[in-house]
Amino acid sequence: MADEVKKEVPARFKVTIDNITIEVAPGTTILNAARQIGGDVTPPAMCYYSKLQGSGGKCRTCLVEVEAGSAADPRPMPKLVASCRTAVMDGMVLKNITSERVLDARAGVVEFLLLNHPLDCPICDQAGECHLQDLGYEHGKEGTRYEFKRRTFEKEDIGPYIQLHMTRCILCYRCTYVADQLTDNRVHGVLERRDHAEISTYISKAIDSDFSGNMIDVCPVGALTDKTFRFKNRVWFTKPVDAHRDCENPKCCGKVTLWQRGDDVLRVTARKDQWGEVQSFDGKPGWICNTCRFDKKHSNDWVVEGPTKVSRHSVISQGHYIDMQMPKEIMPEVMGGRAPKLLMDIQDISEVNSVDIGLLPGPATSKTFEKKEQ
Template sequence: MSEQIQKFTITIDGKSIQVDPGTTILNAARMIGGEVVPPAMCYYSSLKGSGGKCRTCLVEVSKGSEKDPRPMPKLVASCSTSVMDGMEVKNKSSEKVIDARKGVVEFLLINHPLDCPVCDQAGECHLQDLAFEHGVGQSRYEFERRTFDKVDLGEYIKLHMTRCILCYRCVYTANQLTDNREHGILKRGDAAEISTFIEKNLSNDFIGNVIDVCPVGALTDKTFRFRSRVWYTKPMDASCSCDKCNGNAVLWMIGDEIARVTARKDQYGEVKEFICNDCRFNKKEKSQWNIEGPRKISRHSVISANHYEREIPKHTVLLNKA
């Protein structure tokens, strides 16, 4: 007879859900879905240890738990705070949270170049989305931004540190994929930079995934750089038989050509099944893939904008007739 596992009730912005103990506030919010989900730039559910760094997911805990109803004194990072039974959380309904998030967006943008028109990540950039949804129109920063030279990390990956927001996702990815530490952070404070060990090449079979986990355009695919804007390409679900990974990927096509291959991301931009370098960089022929059909991208409005999947409302037709 297994004992019934006790579920915790948590209320976020007035919406309640029952979750298992140990779930984080962010994951509970994702279970509810919709507007109550705080944005997250550094948390990545499949990477152990990620989260807590970007501070965009800060929420206000207005009631600690049923047993101890005191509110938490500070805003907490929802990605790394576990829920308690009876916890009440304010996300968008809290002025403090909105204000703090505006601050974080401004902080993230002060050293980020605002060159989206020439950045490869534009259209699928989480920072772009974040700034659009939560930021303010104008920065008050009037000083020179920090800049770095572009670095080649091996044959396929380009690192442009200037755009990095130091979310540490790629560091965790590289650490958790390989036995040796090859990829990490040098220096500290706003001089900190992502680097391989003295610009050594990254040569793991799965290292291409650092491109997918990067929320901004700091790590980009050299086989795709500057070939096309992402919203001019057609994302197609496809699979192949691969002995290293499970072969489930997304092909981004221009006409009949495969422009690039990425792993499949969920609505929060997270990859659940990593793909290998072979699939990502070398299989650019249509014959190598079994195409399943067009992929719906829900999060990035820019990408889905050109796909004309929406039904044309009937009354417009009627109006035209009249």
């Protein structure tokens, strides 16, 4: 229409999350805007995966409160919104950890997610790099109020490489998006309804595709684990090392993390960023093929680049202080190059130091020092 006045869209949208204002590109979701701020302001996400189209909105852990919808329409939204699927508006004001409602709803969601989860972390291969563990630790309550039998599933064999533990699944649907978007023919999906909905293949068909192993990487819990790594080691005992190889598969990025014990390569995964997602290289997500993941289990197959920088807050970061941020020293800046002048050395004038406590027969008392003074 000719007479329609086109509103000027600002090049950058101003968003305020927990009183921190940031400018982001239009079309950014609230979650990605919060990730640009980082830290505690970022809502947790169990189902959203920025590299998979259409993911998100299902787990409801990333709910945030919208205090003002936009600069043009500053009304609050009545319901909490899923930050991973809601795009920001200019002048939007959001509350995450400053909102009681959000914290209450999130604690509820954590409880719901753990309701039917078997909590078999001691025998689960994902323990240590499990997003549900982190989520429960950071946002959950100390106990559950659920007193009933948890629902279980029959174990189902879905091929030679991937183990499916449906009881541990939180139905984030990420693996179905991998099956849909990365592999050639989709055989993997969701069956059934309600709390008996299950991730499976139709009529127990094996998953056989070059990129099916990426389902293991995207799984936030231990529902899909690597059969070549099962029960071999705990992740926190292994040493992650960045490595690459020239993969024949053109779609494979070839940049991986090797999980080593000594010189043995126990496991190969894609490289992950601080949000637990596969890193992007040259703007493309670094998915790796099954040959790299399952067949190249020797150090000679790989060109080792160096130790992996683990910046995730999870227990796997234990012992890996490489990417730890040291507090900034501000003293030299404040002094502006001047060295502080020593006015008094406490060591020299203190009477306490004149007594050698090691030579005393008993404990030192105030009398010990008083005598010295006389």
